[in-house]
Structure formats: C-alpha cells, structure tokens
Amino acid sequence: MNNQKPVQIFSNTDENFGVNVIKSPVKLTILEMLRDSEMEFDEIVSNTGKSKSTVSVHLKSLRESGVISYRVHPVDNRKKIFYLNSKYIGSVDVSEPKELEEAQSDYLIKNIVDEDAEFSTLLFHTLRAMLIQEGVNIDPILQSTGNSIGRAIFDKVYDDDLEIFMQNIGNFWQEKGLGRITFEIGQNIKITAYDCFECGLLPKTGKPACYLDTGILEGLFTEFFNLPVSVIEIQCYTMGDEKCMFEVEPLTQ
Secondary structure, three states, X not given: OOOOOOEEEEEEOOOOOOEEEEOOHHHHHHHHHHHHOOEEHHHHHHHHOXXXXXXXXXXXXXXXXXXXXEEEOOOOOOOEEEEEOEEEEEEEOOOOOOOOHXXXXXXXXXXXXXXXXXXXXXXXXXXXXXHHHOOEEOXXXXXXXXXXXXXXXXXHHOOOOHHHHHHHHHHHHHHOOOOEEEEEEOOOEEEEEEOOOOOOOOOOOOOOOOHHHHHHHHHHHHHHHXXXXXXXXXXXXXXXXXXXXXXXXXXXX
C-alpha cells in the first residue's frame, strides 16, 4: 500500500508568478508544521526527528524556492524564526486511484439530470467529484473564492440588525438554489444548511467538504462585524450527517 503523503502546492506571493510543488516527505513535514505556526530551527529539528544538517538542507531549498522565509529572533540574533512565505493552495494524493460512484454517468443522470437540476449544479458537482476521485484537494482555493463571493454579495443582504441580516442571507440562499439555511444566535452563531448544493451528492469521505460555503460565510460576517471571523464546519453530508452546520465566531483583535 502507498502511504506517501499528498503532494502539496504553494503559490508564490511576490512578483514571481508560479507555483511550487513539494514532494519530499521531510519538506512536507516541515511545511505542515509551518502552516500552523512559525518555528525556530531547533523546534523544527526536534519535531521532524531528523538531523540538523538534513533539516538545514531542506530549509535552504525551501527558502531558495520562495516557499518559506525567516527572520532573526528579536532577543537572540543567533536564532532564526521560519515562516511560510507563500500561500498553500491545495494538494494531490498520489496513492492508488479509485473510481467513485458519484463521478459516474448513471449517478449523475439519476441524481441531477433526471431531477432537472441547474446545469451549473451538474458542472460543479461533477468537477468536485472528479477532483476527489483523482486525489486533488483545492479546498483552500474554494474557501478563498467563497470569501470573495461573500464580500461581493454583502451589500445585497446587509442590514444593521444581525437577525434581519441573517434572514436576508437565508432568503438569498434559497432564491439562488443553494439549499435552505437556519440560524441560531448565541455565544457563537450557528448556521445549519439543508439540501446543500455544495456537498449533498458528494461521496462520504468522513471529512467536511463545504469550503465554498465556509468562505462565503466568512466573507459575509467579516464585512458585517468589520472583524476577522472564524467559520468552522462541524457537521456535513460528507461526514454522514443529514445537514451541514457551521459555527461563526468573530475574532477580537
């Protein structure tokens, strides 16, 4: 069995356009850590379990390709703090390919074509199913795209009353055929989506799949609160649930 980690793809953030495809297991381990937080050299060595010379070689290669960078420690100038200098945009699983029922013609005809779904739904579903089948993960791009959409439609649904604002979002969702959503205002805002257009017919992977929805909600509520927000999908059809549920929390600065 192939247990190789998925190849990770990063886009350059400076004027040099392009992407970096990372395959080395050690580099992938380093980048997984740096996606969560900045780290000192000795921390990276300790967490990878590799020698200092091995880690140093990989860090040098990642710096030269523009994927990571470093700054000098503010207290001890002999130490370096490493951080991501590029944007993580997805991954490709290089394990054994598999055929998904959800990408086959019979499934599409039965669940989408015969149901007279919008062509855009057919297109979006088939693209997502094929990407999952081929092991391609573009979740970060979907979330970023959703964020742009949320900001773009904000003025159409805005009201300074939070409850009316959320009702307007619900109306927009239903009018556009995106499903039906309900809200619950508490310490956090809980948003429940039924008949989700994004994941309703996707395979059960055990992981959340609604990154476009997550991004849209992130964009909408960031604009409403004028603060960064955390949007986490805690239930999803692809996790075996009968609905999708998101928790929205403004992040105080």
